[in-house]
Amino acid sequence: MNNMIGCCGLNCEKCGAYIATVNNDDEMRQKTARLWSEWNNTEIVNRG
Secondary structure: OOOOEOOOOOEHHHOHHHHHHHHOOHHHHHHHHHHHHHHHOOOOOOOO
């Protein structure tokens, strides 16, 4: 099993932000920003 762990501590292969970047997927970026905003009780905005 390969794991690519980022400096943030997340497994990049399962990270929505990483997957969205690799696939140039704005919908996934927005979904990930909404999810992370909920988790962190803040607002993360996609300015891409």
